[in-house]
Amino acid sequence: MARILVIAEQRQGKLSESTLELCKAAKAIAEGLGAAPAAAAFYKDDSIANEVAKYIPEVISVVDAKLENYSSDGFAQAIKAVVDSQDVKGVLIAHSYDGIDLAAKVAMVLGAGIVSNCNKVAVNGGQLVFTRNTYNGKIQEERSVKTDKFVATFEKGAFDKEAPGGAGKVTAVSASIGDIRTKFKGFVETQAGSVDITQAKIIVSGGRGTKEKDKYNDVIVNLAKKLGGEYAASRPVVDAGWTDPARQVGQSGKTVTPALYIACGISGAIQHVAGMKGSQCIVAINKDPEAPIFNIATYGIVGDLFEVIPAMMEALG
Amino acid sequence: MKIVVCVKEVPDMESKFKIVDNKIDESQIAFKMNDFDQYAVEAALQLKEKHGGEVIIVSSGPERSQKQVRQAFAMGADWGIQITDPGVDEGDNSVVASALCGAIKSIGDVDLVMTGVQAEDDQAGVTCPMIADMLGMPHCTNVVKLEKTGDKELSLNRELEGGLNEQLAIGLPCVLSIQSGINQPRYPTLPGIMKAKKKRLDVKKASDLGVSAVGADGSKTVFIKRFFPVSEHKAEIIEGDPKTAAKKLVEKLKNEAKVL
Ligand SMILES: Cc1cc2nc3c(=O)[nH]c(=O)nc-3n(C[C@H](O)[C@H](O)[C@H](O)COP(=O)(O)OP(=O)(O)OC[C@H]3O[C@@H](n4cnc5c(N)ncnc54)[C@H](O)[C@@H]3O)c2cc1C
Ligand SMILES: Nc1ncnc2c1ncn2[C@@H]1O[C@H](COP(=O)(O)O)[C@@H](O)[C@H]1O
Numbered sequence: 001m002a003r004i005l006v007i008a009e010q011r012q013g014k015l016s017e018s019t020l021e022l023c024k025a026a027k028a029i030a031e032g033l034g035a036a037p038a039a040a041a042f043y044k045d046d047s048i049a050n051e052v053a054k055y056i057p058e059v060i061s062v063v064d065a066k067l068e069n070y071s072s073d074g075f076a077q078a079i080k081a082v083v084d085s086q087d088v089k090g091v092l093i094a095h096s097y098d099g100i101d102l103a104a105k106v107a108m109v110l111g112a113g114i115v116s117n118c119n120k121v122a123v124n125g126g127q128l129v130f131t132r133n134t135y136n137g138k139i140q141e142e143r144s145v146k147t148d149k150f151v152a153t154f155e156k157g158a159f160d161k162e163a164p165g166g167a168g169k170v171t172a173v174s175a176s177i178g179d180i181r182t183k184f185k186g187f188v189e190t191q192a193g194s195v196d197i198t199q200a201k202i203i204v205s206g207g208r209g210t211k212e213k214d215k216y217n218d219v220i221v222n223l224a225k226k227l228g229g230e231y232a233a234s235r236p237v238v239d240a241g242w243t244d245p246a247r248q249v250g251q252s253g254k255t256v257t258p259a260l261y262i263a264c265g266i267s268g269a270i271q272h273v274a275g276m277k278g279s280q281c282i283v284a285i286n287k288d289p290e291a292p293i294f295n296i297a298t299y300g301i302v303g304d305l306f307e308v309i310p311a312m313m314e315a316l317g
Numbered sequence: 318m319k320i321v322v323c324v325k326e327v328p329d330m331e332s333k334f335k336i337v338d339n340k341i342d343e344s345q346i347a348f349k350m351n352d353f354d355q356y357a358v359e360a361a362l363q364l365k366e367k368h369g370g371e372v373i374i375v376s377s378g379p380e381r382s383q384k385q386v387r388q389a390f391a392m393g394a395d396w397g398i399q400i401t402d403p404g405v406d407e408g409d410n411s412v413v414a415s416a417l418c419g420a421i422k423s424i425g426d427v428d429l430v431m432t433g434v435q436a437e438d439d440q441a442g443v444t445c446p447m448i449a450d451m452l453g454m455p456h457c458t459n460v461v462k463l464e465k466t467g468d469k470e471l472s473l474n475r476e477l478e479g480g481l482n483e484q485l486a487i488g489l490p491c492v493l494s495i496q497s498g499i500n501q502p503r504y505p506t507l508p509g510i511m512k513a514k515k516k517r518l519d520v521k522k523a524s525d526l527g528v529s530a531v532g533a534d535g536s537k538t539v540f541i542k543r544f545f546p547v548s549e550h551k552a553e554i555i556e557g558d559p560k561t562a563a564k565k566l567v568e569k570l571k572n573e574a575k576v577l
Pocket of ligand 1: 136206207208209210233234235236237248249250251252253254264265266267268269270271272275285286287288291303304305306330331434435459
């Protein structure tokens with residue numbers, strides 16, 4: 001039977017949560033298409049394959065010392081070996097850092113169409129229909145694939161995590177992994193900072209809408225102090241050097257879950273939301289009524305943050 | 318070094334979006350250079366300043382989008398190729414990538430190609446690996462640090478989750494996707510803007526670049542429809558002028574949500 005193949009993802013020997021979400025996706029897609037869910041694990045030994053096997057009925061394992069750390073060349077060659085020797089209909093990859101690096105390359109190697117950054121998939125008369133975010137989350141689009149095989153990447157959280165429990169069959173496939181043109185040198189931590197915003201009960205977070213460093217300090221930092229909380233920021237604020245990288249919230253920053261998160265001048269891009277959607281109460285202050293942040297906030301004020309925040313300061317007394 | 322930077326025109330995301338016949342109504346939209354591409358242009362200019370060479374802009378989009386190429390010229394890029402072909406605009410990412418690739422090949426002897434991490438409009442993040450594969454070059458995405466360490470070698474940091482970076486080395490020629498924050502993109506100076514008007518910009522069609530598979534037929538994916546997301550969970554919007562709204566919000570946070 002044709003397989004819907006999840007590419008297992010690991011970092012320093014630890015299986016990613018996205019892989020478990022993809023296992024759930026593979027089962028749903030396989031059921032709709034009359035195919036079989038499976039995963040492929042590439043690593044220096046069988047440990048990752050054995051771990052994934054708790055979540056999916058079949059795992060294809062390619063073991064090679066060159067696969068200990070992710071590389072697009074190594075993984076693309078391993079996937080090619082799997083697809084050449086097994087019946088594979090589609091490949092599911094996380095829209096994560098490694099996934100973004102890998103997926104389009106795999107699509108090229110397989111001659112397949114790719115739909116990236118999806119948040120939903122439906123089977124419609126035997127045809128897969130993918131839904132994805134576009135225009136910074138303001139507009140969604142539906143797309144399908146014309147080629148015989150497909151590659152799709154899914155954003156984190158698109159599916160629930162599959163629960164462990166099974167004992168899938170692990171099959172070894174041999175692949176001769178040739179030249180890897182990117183040479184791995186090591187990992188470095190870049191956001192070690194003096195402050196730990198993940199412990200704060202109240203977070204006031206400023207985005208590009210705060211306009212400049214002095215204004216960010218004036219409104220965001222002061223409101224945070226008044227509320228006895230911490231101040232934080234979206235990525236553009238950190239990129240511009242208005243605040244410390246340790247205060248960045250999101251996919252490439254910190255994940256926070258305070259009782260109250262006040263997002264000011266932040267549009268609500270998925271990579272930001274990934275780091276704060278678990279907050280108990282979310283307030284959005286944004287002058288654009290269509291900003292996606294209003295789709296996840298508890299309370300919203302449509303207005304100019306430079307008017308609303310001073311008014312809040314006053315109301316707080 | 319001969320460096321190509323791929324620059325895309327995208328809508329300003331604060332524009333008023335309307336969908337008419339499954340297309341974005343462009344009459345209400347302001348356009349700009351894709352943010353991530355500005356970082357790529359700056360990274361290229363810094364390499365040129367240090368190691369010599371030229372920076373060439375390649376862009377595909379309607380005639381209007383030449384403005385963004387001129388913007389890159391004003392920052393300091395030397396010349397460019399603009400692909401203006403409705404067949405390319407109507408194609409999917411693989412069609413656009415092959416057109417960009419055709420342009421890059423026509424330049425010849427390119428040492429380095431840079432793109433942004435993703436286009437803010439289609440949010441695909443596929444163009445860098447696609448171009449690399451088509452050109453037979455290695456690639457690296459999400460680059461946040463970049464240094465030329467040898468005649469034919471770059472040392473890179475690739476951004477990973479939660480503040481982690483991977484350090485790696487890659488040979489030239491290669492294709493990189495540049496992440497925001499790698500540098501502070503410069504603002505064009507007035508003399509820069511004046512010079513930009515006179516810089517060479519070749520306008521091409523796909524067929525001029527040896528690319529025949531265009532449009533929906535040349536694509537590997539099929540566009541079905543476009544719509545505004547319907548949220549099951551829309552915020553409770555607090556109405557009123559700023560003073561009234563702020564006051565109501567503070568009360569709700571105290572008495573309803575009980576978080577203050
Ligand atoms: C791989 C990857 C990782 C990323 N990781 C992260 C991450 O960890 N964290 C993160 O935040 N982003 C991350 N991003 C970037 C993300 O895609 C967005 O670009 C970013 O979150 C946008 O930040 P913003 O909302 O501050 O700015 P914008 O999207 O520009 O939004 C600014 C908002 O301010 C509003 N505004 C403007 N002026 C005012 C005013 N006077 N009053 C009220 N509102 C106003 C506007 O209406 C707009 O909605 C990542 C991107 C990629 C590709
Ligand atoms: N039409 C285009 N013209 C020039 N460059 C493009 C175009 N489309 C994509 N790119 C480049 O590819 C990057 C990633 O785009 P995407 O893969 O569409 O998310 C962008 O940041 C640009 O550098």
